[in-house]
Amino acid sequence: MTNELLKIGIQKRNKEISMSWQDIVDLHGNGKFRDGEDLRCWVKNQLRKNGALIRASNTKEKTLNPVEEIDPIKQYGEKMEIHKDGSHSSDKLLQMSAEQSKDVNYLLSAHGYDNSSWELLSARNNFWNVYSKVDGVQTLYSSKISVKPRTDSLSEEDLKLFFEDLSKNYQSPLHSPTNYSVDGKMLELNISDLHLGKLCWNGDSGDTYNYEIARERFFYIINDILTRTQGYKFEKILFIWSNDFFHTDGINGTTTAGTRQDTDVRWQQMYKLGVKMLVEGIDLCSQFAPVETCYIGSNHDKATSYYAVEYLDAWFRNNPNITVNNDAKSRKYVEFGQCLIGLSHGHSEGKRAGKLMPIEAREAWGRTKYHEFHAGHFHSEKAVVEENGIIVRYVSSPTSTDNWHFESGYVGAIQKSMSFVWDRNKGLMDVLNTTVESE
Structure with a gap:
């Protein structure tokens, strides 16, 4: 040498x-x-x-x-290090263009990392020209990158596998609405803050909760409301679930912002169980009237709920009785006759919630007479005084008290869901409470 x-x-x-x-x-x-x-x-x-x-x-x-x-690339002393925190460092000599040296996905692939599983932390490229009689002047890059495993909750492959599994094994009930009327009313079946996957232990919080209890309460609420409203003829059912439906967001058992949570089920199982519950729940409702559902961005599961609503959109894509609003915006507005209902999780807007409706839904606001904004987050019923024709209503939650809420003194709220019957011309006609019993 x-x-x-x-x-x-x-x-x-x-x-x-x-x-x-x-x-x-x-x-x-x-x-x-x-x-x-x-x-x-x-x-x-x-x-x-x-x-x-x-x-x-x-x-x-x-x-x-x-x-x-x-061959300088073969002669280059490539290096790869694995660090205690799970991140990697890679040092390679690459032949690439200036554009490729700025392309995150290209750099990950060139260093042997799958961009669906790894996230680029940093990259440094030093370059020089090498002369060859065959190829002339070549630009080579000494490329050094740092990467870490992605903490995204679900990959495209995960979603595909879940979808295929449910497609093979799921038996859908017949879609034959029995309480349907084109001139009827609208049922807002609202199950906010279910927190599927949350673990509560009676020993430290005075309450018990797990994914099995969450599933039982979810279907109990649906069946209770559908049974109690058999005397109505519904034009459609507005099914609201995307308010912290999942307890965590991502593979590390945390909220969207990264706060660690007590859970009783792995993230893959939580998602798989959740989307199956939603498909069954929507199918059950669709036997009574056409169903409309939507995505609402929440603080516990902003990403996972979005993946779930995209799943529902694909699942029901050929079903004319079911409409899935998969718009990524966190707030939604539903117009029904003279009624305009705003939907939000309620963790971000504060006192601004009611003031947003005439701005964000300006045209619908002008066409309607009855205005309400429904939010969750607080796990207890709370109605803001009507102001300028808008009622901001925070709905209850059927979830149990966990250790954090107990230690913080947030106890005593009645565990229930709140559903609403809307008339096209007369506005809100009925509020239905479904109380659940703690274990």
Whole structure:
């Protein structure tokens, strides 16, 4: 290797290659030289000791292997490190364009990382030109990146597998609405803050809750409301579930913002169980009237609920009785006759909630007479005083008290859901409470 390095050094002195002395050290030095200047001095001293090599270099005798026959990418000392926090560092010599050096997905792929599983933390690219008689001047990059595993809750492949599994095993009930009327009323079946996957232990919170209890309460509420409203003829059912339906967001068992939660089920199982519950619940409602549902961005499950509503949109894509609003905006507005209902989780807007409706739904506001804004988040019923024709109503939750709420003193709220019957011309006609019993 010493002879090869000397030959390359002679070619550098004769200006036959465009690499710097430091580039040669990085590619071929194998740790024997401090820097490029150290190599340059060594080559100079070797030439002083051996005049034959000087003559060979001046006459360009064929005994010297030309540097262009050496593949710098193969000679480069690639490195990969795994750190305690799970992140990786990778150092490679790459041949790429200036545009590719700025492309996150290209860099991940070039270093051998799947962009669906890994996230780029940092990247540094140093480049130089290498001369080849065959290819001319080539630009190579010493590319150094740091990556970490993605904490996204679900990948495209996960969603595909869940969808295929449910498609093979799910038996859908017949869609034959029995309480349907085109001139009827609208049922708002609202199950806010279910927190599927939350774990509550009676020993430290005075209450018990797990995914099995959550599922039982979910279907109990649906069946209770559908049974109690058999005397109505509904034009449609507005099914509201996307208010912290899932307890966590991501693979680490945290909220969207990263707050650790007590859970009793793995994130994959939580999602799979949740979408199956939603499909069954919507199918059950659709036997009574056409169903409309939508996405609402919440603080516990902003991403996972969005994945769930996209799942529902795909599942019911050919069902004319079911409408899925998968718009990514966190707030929604539903117009029904003279009624305009705003929907939000309620964790961000504060006192601004009621003031947003005439701005964000300006045209619908002008067409309607009865205006309400329904939100969740607080796990208890709370109605703001009507102001300028808008009632902001915070609805209750059927979930149990966990340790954090108990330690913080947020106890005593009645565990229930609140549903609403709307008349096209007369506004809100009835409020239905479904109280659940703690274990």
